[in-house]
Amino acid sequence: MLNPGNNALALRIAETLKNRCTHETLPGAAEDAGFSLGEAVSKRDRVLAGLKTADRKTLGAIAQRIGTRFADFNLEETGCLVLEEGEPPITEITRRDIAKAFGHDLAGERLIDEVLKPLWPIDSMGVGFISGRSLTQQIVQHMVLNPTDWDAEQLFGELGAFTCSRSRFARLLEAVMHPLARRGAEAQRLASELNEILRRDGYRLEFSGEASGYPGYGLSRLHRGVAGAPKNLIFASTGPKPELGFADAVNNDIVILAGAEHCLVFDRPISRHGLLWSELVGWWSEQQPDERDAAKSLGLRLRASLASLGEQGLFDTYFRRYRPMLESALPALVPQVYLHYDPAVVRALKHRASFPRQRMDFLLLLPNRARVVIEVDGQHHFSRNDRPSLPAYAEMVSADRDLRLAGYEIYRFGANELVGAGAQALIERFFDRLFQLHGVGSTGTAAPPHVGSEASR
Known part of the structure; x- marks a missing residue:
């Protein structure tokens, strides 16, 4: 029996699959997400029957996968946040200090929308009753045509990057620290500055590979670890x-x-x-x-x-x-x-x-x-x-x-x-x-x- 919190997440998963799948495609979508359908008549009830024994972490992983598959940003993000429950966060204070370190140059040599679109649905964000402009259009206005209007801290606020999942924030950092964005001495200096900020929360940017001889970075938990690499x-x-x-x-x-x-x-x-x-x-x-x-x-x-x-x-x-x-x-x-x-x-x-x-x-x-x-x-x-x-x-x-x-x-x-x-x-x-x-x-x-x-x- 699911508890109320898990039941709410299971219902969101069920509603998404009900709306996005036919009876014929539903079993494959469930299998890809990591669970089997239960016995019931409606699509929604078949999903709920299959999820009734799932624990919270399992539901989070399923939600994350289904959200990614169907480009459902909110469901994917909910799944990520559930998976990260109980783990050390990257706090808003740290995220604001990171934004200040970037100033007005978040994307470096990359196009800012090229960096953001794989992470946030910026084409549909920001459109409301008062403003008919999407967040993409506002970013172009305030960061491309007028590059000193918005700094990274303002952008983080518009995106919700101060409260988003740690995994999404990590992917943002990895994208803007990619050699396509910045490289050489500037990238090394910025990586060192960011690591001084991240270490307060127990994280750091580490070398994760290279492109054309330039290092790329990935976000990692700080563990004391053992010096040197295992050899035999x-x-x-x-x-x-x-x-x-x-x-x-x-x-x-x-x-x-x-x-x-x-x-x-x-x-x-x-x-x-x-x-x-x-x-x-x-x-x-x-x-x-x-x-x-x-x-x-x-x-x-x-x-x-x-x-x-x-x-x-x-x-x-x-x-x-x-x-x-x-x-x-x-x-x-x-x-x-x-x-x-x-x-x-x-x-x-x-x-x-x-x-x-x-x-x-x-x-x-x-x-x-x-x-x-x-x-x-x-x-x-x-x-x-x-x-x-x-x-x-x-x-x-x-x-x-x-x-x-x-x-x-x-x-x-x-x-x-x-x-x-x-x-x-x-x-x-x-x-x-x-x-x-x-x-x-x-x-x-x-x-x-x-x-x-x-x-x-």
Whole structure:
């Protein structure tokens, strides 16, 4: 049963589809938006029946998709705002200071309507009983023919940019910071100035690619993250530690000298967006070209590296819930990842101590250089020879401190938490909150959860 707020959004979705679709085209539109129609006679009731179990975030994603498909600005914007609920906003104060930084030159070398029309329906905005002129016509009058009439702050007010969704405001910033708009020293200076303003709300403009050698910028959440880019992932260990060497030490290209059958090595570049499950599956399909179902084959190979029921439960719940929800935007949950690689066997060391915590139970590489470590603690984490050990515990928390100071996030579960009644709900609550914290799947770029779909790994 939908609550009143969700019911109002579901009704808006239903009215839009009723007015824009025939009975024949309605099922395809619903499928594209991420839900299945229910049993009813009218188009409106079929939609409402299909949405009756949807949560608020799912409704927001559906609204955003339908609004985009049918050029319904208000519905799309409502969906974006719902998806962003509970996340740090870009405040009106920050948006006004950004407008002041642009002054009278928002679009740079681009045409102002070229920048705005993909984001706002300016041809239909502004037309009213008193004024018969559209916002497009007013912008031409006050920013093109008379370029000092309106500055960016005035324009933001006319557009509603002070209160629009964060994702729409981000797209505006990315458009006016594109190399087609401004480049070179001026773009770098302005990006630095904007970042000083944005950082107050926890955001920044980051390099997102280049055009003809000039940088483009994308809006990102500020996370401390880890300095440097990941270069090699050695993971999914199922046996003795492999022996590694450098095929090319200059390029940091590694080669497995022995034990290759017991681990995997992902050596592709990892972008600022992190590592996605779809990217890991693409890599695996090249390693195993004869596999018909690369995703299933990789999932089974990764699961084989998990020794405890707690680890297996966390892994299974993650993919069962989030793979159908996030689809191609699902972050890869990478098990048994080597962090410190000590080439020596611990028992053979005499002249020095071994590296602590050579392996992590799970690693997520999330956007903005965030690296999340998940540990499932069994008895061996705080005991030696089956007896409680303060030195063992001290070693563990010391290693935690070092990782956090390097920018990693660490979350620990007791193994008993992840088995039995309540384990699935606990795991889902954790990942829901983690993904909200890092903005995973919240901007409408990921496919929405498919209401009523069967999860499969």
